[in-house]
Amino acid sequence: MQLARIYEKKNEPEKARAILEKGVKNTGSGTIKNKYNLYTYVDEVLIPELGQCSPGTYTTEYKKSGQYSAYVESIHSEKGVVTSRIMDFDSDGEEELLVAVMDNTAEDELFHTQRNKIVLQMYENSGGKVVKNAEWDASQAVLGMFDFEEDILFLKEIDNIIYICGSFSSLMNVLGDGWSFESFILTYDGNFQKYAGTDGPDGGSFFDERMNEAYIMADRLDGIGLTASASAMRDTWMLKLSMEDDKDDVLFTIKGNRQEEYHYVYQDEITPEALGKIDLEFAIWQQGEYKKQEGQGTAVTGSDTNPAGDYRAASI
Structure with a gap:
């Protein structure tokens, strides 16, 4: 058990899983078995049940919805487990399992199509079984929404508190002029608690009315x-x-x-082919992989190109 904890601290989950499997075989300990079940739950239960997303580059395009309207089609092939983390999220001395899931059945009532949303699930050991203890749904669509998209889910640890940080944003700059976004910073204490963020999806072309709210949230982010x-x-x-x-x-x-x-300003009947296509780069990290890449100088940074330039370009 102590060796497994050392591997966890070093972000080597495969070694932790292997030593726990050996411990179960050699001792028959229920305590070790419970911990081992947590490590195998994603592969043996969730992926067979929900499916698994694959990283890669996906290309989508516009779909016509009327003579003068169209929408960007979401990628429909990816669903199920995106990735997971095993950590002591609530500082109670026992590890929990955080799983990010892609639900590709979210309804877009405006265009009568299905979108992708991210669902966070937290699992714990209880009574010798792995049980889902909490869930957090993000409403903003991902993996195909508008002309430019920038989504990230990451962890930040400060003063022994693990913050789960998500931001999903899209910019429309061909058939419209505005952003759509959702952000959250969560902690876990047996349930997800919001430290900061939006109340569901937000957006628009002008954000003057959100100035005070933005300053308050910015202070929390600095903290x-x-x-x-x-x-x-x-x-x-x-x-x-x-x-x-x-x-x-x-x-x-x-x-x-x-x-x-380059794109035209469309005032006549819309032709989806003329609107162009959108390439989506979907990158997934397993536990420990990001830190290894960071040490090699290949950490994730901002997009190489931002069609909006300044973040306020959509409102100018």
Whole structure:
């Protein structure tokens, strides 16, 4: 058990799983078995039940919804477990299992299509079984929404508190002019608690009315070391997180850009083919992988190109 904890601290989950499996075989200990069950739950239960997402580059396009309207089609092939982490999220001396799940059945009532949303699930050992103890649904669509997309889910640990940080944002700049976004910073104490963030999806082209709320949230972000997000929020009044913050662990990122930089202003009947396609880069990290890449100097940073330029470009 102590050796497994050492492997956990070193972000070597496969070694922790192997030593726990050996412990179960050699001792028959119920305590070790409970811990081992937590390590095998994703592979043996959740993935067979829910499926598993694959990283890669996906290409989507516009779909016509009327003579003068169209929408970006979401990627429908990816569903189920994105990735997971085993850590002591509530500082009670026992590890919990955090799982990020892609639900690709969320309804878009405006365009009568299905979208992808992220669901966070927290599992614990209880009575010798692994049980789901809490769930958090994000409402903002991911992996195909507008012309530009920037999504991230990461962990930040400050003063022995683990913050689960998510930000999902999309910019429409072909058939409209505005952002759609959702952000949250959560802690876990037996249930998910929101430290800061939006109340569901938000967005628009002008954010003046959110200035006071943005300053309040920025102060909270400074308090946990998310200084890049705090600075951008004070400048733009947009309640979204920056990819440039220092992160302890990244679970996944999605970066989407239109293939064509130039576009027409459409005033006549819309032709989806002329609107172009969007490439989406879906990157997934397993436990410990991000820190290894960070040590090799390949950590995730901001997008190479931002079609909006300044974050406030959509409101100018």
